[in-house]
Amino acid sequence: DIQMTQSPASLSASLEEIVTITCKASQGIDDYLSWYQQKPGKSPQLLIYDATSLADGVPSRFSGSRSGTQYSLKISRPQVDDSGIYYCLQSYSTPPTFGGGTKLELK
């Protein structure tokens, strides 16, 4: 199985910062990488798919990128409403596997 190592596990950021969350795949996944946001008491919602494509209705302050087998989610000028848990998912091979999650707190 492909392991997705996500970091950091938690993060406190100000509204003026650029927030970056990373997921490193244990092998190549050909950009079959998605990012999700989960707010308390809600189900995860798709933000980014195919590593860099923004899902419908997602604000442009969210973006995705890749460097080798490391994938990154960037939030530029985050808003308080962006607080929550963020997960990556590789769907390159079965079983699809998620990163461990990053809890983001905006201060």
Added chain:
Amino acid sequence: EVQLVETGGGLVQPGNSLKLSCATSGFTFSTAWMNWIRQTPGKRLEWLAQIEDKSNNYFISYLESVKGRFTISRDDSKSSVYLQMNNLKEEDTAIYYCTRGDVMDAWGQGASVTVSS
């Protein structure tokens, strides 16, 4: 509007069975590949099973650790997908979600399953 609604969760004793249902609307279900995902109390997400569409002969994949205990199925006439869970264990306690496609671009609200004596 795309909607997925899970039902059938609850409290069960170890060794018992439970069947989850996921009713969908707002998209062409018959051509969608569907998944079951669970989220543990520690917030870890785990993919459990996928069922493809008719054009792919309803091909099914399972997480190795649930193979033989869990069964995914679908009814295109009802736009629904199901998860039959047998011989449940305490570690199966989780919130269970159905999702759409490899990208998982749509999720239900989740069904809570608690396995405890």
